[in-house]
Amino acid sequence: MSALYNRIMKKNVSPKIKERAMSHGKPFFETGNDQSGALVEGWKEIAIEKLGEIADSNRGFRLFLDSCVKCGACTDKCHYFLGTGDPLNMPVARQDLIRGVYRRYHTLSGQLFPRFVGAVDLTEELIEDWSTYLYQCSECRRCSVFCPFGIDTAEVTMAGRSILDAVGLKQKYIHAVLTNVHKIGNNLGMIGPAIADTLESLEEEVEEDTGVNVRFPLDEPNAEVLLVVPSADLYTEPHVDGLIGCAKIFHQAGIRWTMATEASEAANFGLFVGDDSHMSDIAERILTTAQNLGAGQIVIGECGHAWRVASSYWRSLFKDGMQGFEQLPEPVHICEYTHGLITEGRVRLDRTVHDSKVITFHDSCNVARGSKMGDQPRDIYRIPRELLKAACENFVDMAPDTICENTFCCGGGGGLLTDELIDVRVSGASPRVHALEQVIEKYGVTHMAAICAICKSQFRTVLPHYGLGTDMIVSLHQILGDAVVLN
Helix, strand or coil, X not given: CXXXXXXXXXXXCCHHHHHHHHCCCCCCECCCCCCCCXXXXXXXXXXXXXXXXXXXXXXXXXXXXXXXXXXXXCCCCCHHHHHHCCHHHCHHHHHHHXXXXXXXXXXXXHHHCHHHCCCCCCCHHHHHHHHHHCCCCXXXXXXXXXXXXXXXXXXXXXXXXXXXXXXXXXXXXXXXXXXXXXXXXXXXXXXXXXXXXXXXXXHHHHHHHHCCCCCCCECCCCCXXXXXXXHHHHCCCCHHHHHHHXXXXXXXXXXXXXXXXXXXXXXXXXXXXXXXXXXXXXXXXXXXXXHHHCCCCEEECCCHHHHHHHHHCHHHHCCCCCCCCCCCCCCEEHHHHHHHHHHCCCCCECHHHHCCCCEEXXXXXXXXXXXXXXXXXCHHHHHHHHHHHHHCCCECCCXXXXXXXXXXXCCCCCCCXXXXXXXXXXXXXXXXXXXXXXXXXXXXXXXXXXXXXXXXXXXXXXXXXXXXXHHHEEEHHHHHHXXXXXX
């Protein structure tokens, strides 16, 4: 490991490096007049105790803290490090902000010989670093792909954020979203009548455009499918265009489907603070709604972390497993469900409508590295690409080392999609944008499809910073919907 890294870990950082390290942005917190947060009384003891509880209950977290050998394999794999050049954004350095405290208070060697094992005291200065750098990590898990020990920085980040919550530093954006979804039912705070009005307007819009009455049903009992989408799909482009595409596909396939007022949010921001109680409450709302409506299948829309939570966490969130929800089948991703309909010949697509487009695909991190889709290990990469090829003539991939499990993050995931972190988001997006620029130059790519609400929102914000248009980013189901032959 470099001498620079060793200096950082010993906190012998030059003032210039330290100034640069803190200049990329820091989130607002809920408490404090200046939105900088305020530590609660006894914060240090609370933090140390919370860290010990996490280490005792989460064997993987403890293993990640114990097994790093500072080999440096992760150093240049983080898009925030590549984008900012900030040495504390190296995944190993970010982990060590917590690892040193863990060793100081929760290992015998750290208590007896702290200097020899990299153990450090927990100070307000270190908490300041936590509150900055744990929000310059999108929990994308790219570093874990390249780590020879499989250390998952996302797990360390989530643990650290949960400790910050416990000591009074609750990130304002994430907790505002969680408050909305708990009180009202979705991230945007849309009440039932607003959802109904939106869906009615979409019905009128599609009929005006196509001459076909494509329904957008709400709260209908005994449907074959309960579609649960991120609330952004009800709000703005390109999200709403993806929802329109889903409705066209269900219509043409003859699927009896519905959306639900009480399950109007697929996203689960509990993942971003590593809080099982938040995650389980949001998941239970969806499952209970599906059960009450008598839905045959829960289909999760285009949202990366919504699918990660549904496919990887749902069954582990409840102490009694899925007791009470046993009759509900495993959730299905909208791409997998649509792929099945097209494969069965129940939906016909006209690829010529996209003749003027050259389309590439962005693998969203929480899907590509944290989820499962289909029966085979690589179906999660195959299925979206087969859908795009079925809908358009001109599809190209980005460079192999920037797609599938190697994909670069959009730069806005993990709870970073907030205005005060715009500099972090723009810098973090640079590796993905660079890969996109390469295929624009080589193949004349005109559009990039995505299957994550956060990715789509992030790219529409940051692409203009790189001289690219906001209309370049599209929903995958927007591409499919435009190609559906309706009757």
